[in-house]
Amino acid sequence: xxxxxxxxxxxxxxxxxxxxxxxxxxxxxxxxxxxxxxxxxxxxxxxxxxxxxxxxxxxxxxxxxxxxxxxxxxxxxxxxxxxxxxxxxxxxxxxxxxxxxxxxxxxxxxxxxxxxxxxxxxxxxxxxxxxxxxxxxxxxxxxxxxxxxxxxxxxx
Amino acid sequence: xxxxxxxxxxxxxxxxxxxxxxxxxxxxxxxxxxxxxxxxxxxxxxxxxxxxxxxxxxxxxxxxxxxxxxxxxxxxxxxxxxxxxxxxxxxxxxxxxxxxxxxxxxxxxxxxxxxxxxxxxxxxxxxxxxxxxxxxxxxxxxxxxxxxxxxxxxxx
DNA sequence: TAAGGAGTTGGAGTGCGCTCCAGGCAAGCC
DNA sequence: GGCTTGCCTGGAGCGCACTCCAACTCCTTA
Numbered sequence: 001x002x003x004x005x006x007x008x009x010x011x012x013x014x015x016x017x018x019x020x021x022x023x024x025x026x027x028x029x030x031x032x033x034x035x036x037x038x039x040x041x042x043x044x045x046x047x048x049x050x051x052x053x054x055x056x057x058x059x060x061x062x063x064x065x066x067x068x069x070x071x072x073x074x075x076x077x078x079x080x081x082x083x084x085x086x087x088x089x090x091x092x093x094x095x096x097x098x099x100x101x102x103x104x105x106x107x108x109x110x111x112x113x114x115x116x117x118x119x120x121x122x123x124x125x126x127x128x129x130x131x132x133x134x135x136x137x138x139x140x141x142x143x144x145x146x147x148x149x150x151x152x153x154x155x156x
Numbered sequence: 157x158x159x160x161x162x163x164x165x166x167x168x169x170x171x172x173x174x175x176x177x178x179x180x181x182x183x184x185x186x187x188x189x190x191x192x193x194x195x196x197x198x199x200x201x202x203x204x205x206x207x208x209x210x211x212x213x214x215x216x217x218x219x220x221x222x223x224x225x226x227x228x229x230x231x232x233x234x235x236x237x238x239x240x241x242x243x244x245x246x247x248x249x250x251x252x253x254x255x256x257x258x259x260x261x262x263x264x265x266x267x268x269x270x271x272x273x274x275x276x277x278x279x280x281x282x283x284x285x286x287x288x289x290x291x292x293x294x295x296x297x298x299x300x301x302x303x304x305x306x307x308x309x310x311x312x
Numbered sequence: 313t314a315a316g317g318a319g320t321t322g323g324a325g326t327g328c329g330c331t332c333c334a335g336g337c338a339a340g341c342c
Numbered sequence: 343g344g345c346t347t348g349c350c351t352g353g354a355g356c357g358c359a360c361t362c363c364a365a366c367t368c369c370t371t372a
Contacts, residue, residue, distance in 0.1 A: 035349075046349090047331055066338055068349055084289045092329065113300035120293045127286050130279050133240045137276045140237075144269035191319075203361055206320090222368055224319055248359065313372100320367065326360085337350070342343105 032062065032070040042079045049079075056096050057082065059103070088123050188218065188226040198235045205235075212252050213238065215259070244279050 025041070026033075039046045052058045053069075058078060062070040085095055098115055101108040181197070182189075195202045208214045209225075214234060218226040241251055254271055257264040 045331075048329085050350090051330065066349085068338090081292070084292050086329095087285045088289050109300050113297055116293055116297050116300070120290065120297065123286050123290050123293065127283055127290075129243045130283050130286070133244050134276065134279050134283075136237065136240050137272055137279065141269055141272050141276065144265050144272070201361075202319090204359085207360065220319095222319085224368085242359095315372085316370085318367105318369085321365090323363090325362070328358090330356085332355070333353090335351090337348105339347085339349105341346085 026073070028073055031073040031076075032064075033072075033076070035069050035071070038071045038076065038079070041076060042083060044079065044083070052079075052082070055092070057092065057099055059099070085119065088119060089126065090119055090122070094119075182229070184229055187229040187232075188220075189228075189232070191225050191227070194227045194232065194235070197232060198239060200235065200239070208235075208238070211248070213248065213255055215255070241275065244275060245282065246275055246278070250275075 033041070035046050035049055038044075038049060042049075044052070049058070049069075053061055058075060061075060062072065064070050082095055086092070094115065098112060101112045101115070189197070191202050191205055194200075194205060198205075200208070205214070205225075209217055214231060217231060218228065220226050238251055242248070250271070254268060257268045257271070
């Protein structure tokens with residue numbers, strides 16, 4: 001299992017509850033996180049954060065007077081969504097497209113909903129695939145577990 | 157959804173039933189399929205088939221007297237397993253490892269079972285991830301569906 | 313005998329998603 | 343003043359899983 005393996009956030013499995021983002025560590029108004037803070041919080045490397053910005057997946061990040069990035073709570077929750085969607089296997093390019101739609105404003109909501117619905121279908125399909133694979137795995141594992149006579153094992 | 161997107165087999169979703177391979181088109185003994193037949197059957201490109209062989213994922217394929225590949229039913233079902241496992245995101249390298257273990261014979265069954273069990277855990281984890289993402293998607297889609305007032309849409 | 317189609321090989325190329333590097337700047341501490 | 347730490351940039355590099363190419367052989371059908 002190597003594909004789609006993102007670094008896990010520090011807080012282990014803290015995000016099991018689906019649509020509830022982590023409570024932001026700081027109240028709105030004082031939310032000016034450095035890149036390393038965001039890296040620690042999101043589980044994305046600083047490289048990846050800068051790269052996401054470059055490709056338009058997380059645009060318009062604020063800067064300090066010396067030019068350093070200062071992320072907001074909104075940035076954080078956007079990143080949370082992005083991370084979720086990445087886990088589904090959604091292509092980064094598609095998420096960039098979604099981000100563009102959001103930037104373009106209200107008249108794109110239909111297209112956005114469609115994009116999400118398509119993704120939803122994909123997710124359902126992948127769940128079904130995984131479950132069917134699970135059955136195969138269980139079958140094979142059973143073979144190895146309750147049959148230790150030689151000969152059977154070569155067939156796998 | 158672009159990652160882990162393999163070409164689908166011709167026979168659409170014929171493999172919904174978990175551990176039952178497609179019945180081999182020919183009885184054992186007359187199973188000497190050409191590479192293009194196997195490509196059509198498995199949904200893998202001929203390039204991929206040869207590449208799998210090179211890296212040790214499908215070794216020792218029979219040859220005709222002129223040196224062309226002739227695949228057996230056993231090869232076909234091995235490929236079916238490989239395709240399933242690929243869908244889980246299992247790395248090709250790990251499958252090569254598994255293939256090596258099979259070749260090494262009976263004394264490796266414990267390690268094989270362990271490999272499969274690890275994969276199984278991964279699959280369970282991914283299903284959980286996907287289901288939690290599904291909840292997020294449903295939440296977002298709902299937002300777009302039953303709320304068309306401007307303003308809400310920028311927040312996503 | 314000639315053409316066409318399917319197969320062979322080693323090696324190069326591709327697309328994706330990062331990941332790293334070199335060189336530089338600004339702020340804080342001794 | 344010098345050192346460290348953290349951040350900045352553009353661009354190069356990497357690992358994976360294919361994907362394609364050129365040049366060739368072999369078989370079949372016309």
